[in-house]
Each structure stands twice: as C-alpha cells, then as structure tokens.
Amino acid sequence: MSVPGISEPTKFVTFRLEEEVFGLRIDRVREVLDFTTVTKVPRTPDFMRGVINLRGSVVPVVDLKLKFGMDETVRRAETRIVIVEIDLDGDAAVLGALADSVSEVIELEPDQIGPPPRIGTRLRTEFIRGMGRRGDEFIVILNVDQVFSLDELAMYPADKAPPRGVEQNVA
Numbered sequence: 497m498s499v500p501g502i503s504e505p506t507k508f509v510t511f512r513l514e515e516e517v518f519g520l521r522i523d524r525v526r527e528v529l530d531f532t533t534v535t536k537v538p539r540t541p542d543f544m545r546g547v548i549n550l551r552g553s554v555v556p557v558v559d560l561k562l563k564f565g566m567d568e569t570v571r572r573a574e575t576r577i578v579i580v581e582i583d584l585d586g587d588a589a590v591l592g593a594l595a596d597s598v599s600e601v602i603e604l605e606p607d608q609i610g611p612p613p614r615i616g617t618r619l620r621t622e623f624i625r626g627m628g629r630r631g632d633e634f635i636v637i638l639n640v641d642q643v644f645s646l647d648e649l650a651m652y653p654a655d656k657a658p659p660r661g662v663e664q665n666v667a
Contacts, residue, residue: 499609499626499637507603508628510635511578511595513561513569518595519602519628519635524580526590528598531575545569548592550579557592563643564623569594583641591644602635604628609637 508519509528534546534557543562547554557577559569569575574597582589612624623643628635 499606499611502606502609502626505603505605506609507601508635508637509578509601510599511576512597512599513564513595514566517599517633517635518560519604519637520578520580520640521637522601524582524640526579526581529577529579529592531571531577531594545594548577550590550592553590555579555590555592557594558644559594560643561594561596569596572596580640582644584644602628602630604630604635 507522509522509525510517510519512518529548529550532548534548536546537544537556540546543559545557545559547556549555561567561569576595576598577592578595578598579590579592582591608630609626609628611626613627623638624636625639626637628637
C-alpha cells in the first residue's frame with residue numbers, strides 16, 4: 497500500500513530522536529549543521545529553542561523532541577541542526593530542527609512506504625507522511641509542513657498573540 501504523493505523512488509535524510517528514526521524528504525533539507533550557539537528568544541513556546549545566525553540570516557531552531565512530547569534535546573557530539581525549508585501558508589520559510597544525530601541519506605521505493613498508523617504513535621499522525629520500511633527498521637517519514645503551523649512558529653505564546661491581521665512593531 498503506497499502513500500499519496502509518493503509514486504517514484506524518493507530520497508530521505510534520516511535522523512534519530514531518542515531511539516526512533518525519522519526521515520525528511522531530501523528536497524526539503526538545505527543542510528546539516530553541527531550544534532552551535534542558540535540564542536533564546538523570550539516568550540516563545542518551549543519547543544522553540546531560539547535562533548541561530550546562518551550566514552547573516554536569523555533562523556529559528558526547534559527542538560523536535562519537545563514538539564513530539566519527548567525529553568529536551570541535550571547537546572552531545574552527535575547533536576545536529578537540520579536546516580529545512582517549509583511552506584507557511586504559501587510562503588517559504590527556513591528553520592533549524594534539532595536532532596540527536598543525523599544518520600544517512602536513503603532512497604525508498606513507493607512500496608517501502610506505507611500510510612501512517614492510526615493509533616499507537618507518540619506524535620499526532622497528521623505530522624506523519626508515511627512509515628518507511630528498510631529491512632526490519634521503521635522510519636517515520638515526517639510531513640514537515642504539517643509539523644509546524646504559522647501560529648506555532650509565531651514569536652508569542654498563543655495566549656499572548658495579537659489578533660490575526662494586527663502587525664507587531666519590532667524595534
């Protein structure tokens with residue numbers, strides 16, 4: 497059983513969060529960085545670890561483990577920041593996602609990717625594009641555009657957010 501939108505061999509960057517293996521389509525990954533200094537931004541959700549300077553651009557960094565209800569990512573030698581491009585309501589945005597480690601680039605055939613499970617997963621299934629299989633290993637294929645919403649990436653918690661359409665003055 498295949499997944500809609502995946503009809504040909506597709507390459508994925510695989511990474512680990514705790515013992516689980518996740519994958520992102522390679523065309524959504526810009527680069528993988530060593531863990532670097534992250535500047536905390538006040539009044540952001542817990543999973544927003546802060547921002548980094550990426551060649552002169554300010555890039556938000558998200559802790560996927562916190563986003564998925566796991567323990568906070570601890571900096572280790574293998575910890576990486578995966579720079580991804582996402583679609584936020586029709587606009588392209590770049591952000592960094594913390595990973596315990598980045599494994600490899602793999603290619604999966606459409607018949608190696610099944611639909612997301614309906615129950616028994618640690619994360620909401622709308623985040624999951626499919627479940628890849630490679631040998632005895634499962635790879636949670638993320639739908640990166642669904643992992644993050646415009647509201648969640650706002651710089652203010654939901655209870656402090658201004659009404660939609662009201663611009664913020666940033667000094």
